[in-house]
Amino acid sequence: MNGFAYKDVGEMRVYPLYCGGDMTDWAIFDPFDARVGTKVFNPYFIYVATHPDGNVLFDSGPHPDLRTDPHSRLGASADSFQVVMTEDDWLVPRLATLGMIPTDISHVVQSHLHFDHAGGLEWLTRAKVYVQREELAFARHPPRYQREIFVEKDFNHPIQWIELDGECDIFGDGLLRIIPTPGHTRGHQSLLVRLRSQPVFLLGDATYLVSKMRTRSVPAIAWSPDAFMSTWDTVETIEQTEGARLVATHEIDFETSVPMAPQAWFA
């Protein structure tokens, strides 16, 4: 966390863009939670960071066909996901609320390649897409226990992949740093954004809920519990040393905890 000479962050903002969600059993968040057997609304988000050298998108969100024809994306497993989306709850209409089109995005950071995070890549073939090398391999040949949630059609496009083997400081100025956070998937990564008021650590699915990370409760969808433990130590170290605000994609109290664009943002 040391050794970076930060340049003026200027007016850089991070816009959280809401993209619908699904109804999820508490068992997915924590198989040992007392509320297992009841469902809760699990939101989807993507985020735009407006760096002076380019707009950086963190995750590309759900594919619009998940609303109109979920079986075309998820096959038989569409029946286990009650997706709740309006026609505006995906990349292109959400970017439009910021006055942007997909070609205004120069860099994409994919936390991982599950269907609710990678469905917008089809519209982002002009951008550099940062992914951990291990994530791409994992997604192309998923283990049986995660086969249903990787949709090859999401990432089987002429994408300008930047395959990483660890950390990456996107513009070399310390303002946008990709940090590996494996556990949920083999090559999961998160994005630390240094803003004027307070750094924001976009966790993706490094944990579904920050509260469950605090108690070291492993979610139902896990590549490695041991990797989760190590990742959560890393996340809390960065939280403390950077004074960072932690933002998990699927935080269920998002209506009060996340400033939602275009009306609100992190700065």
Ligand SMILES: [Zn+2]
């Ligand atoms: Zn996921």
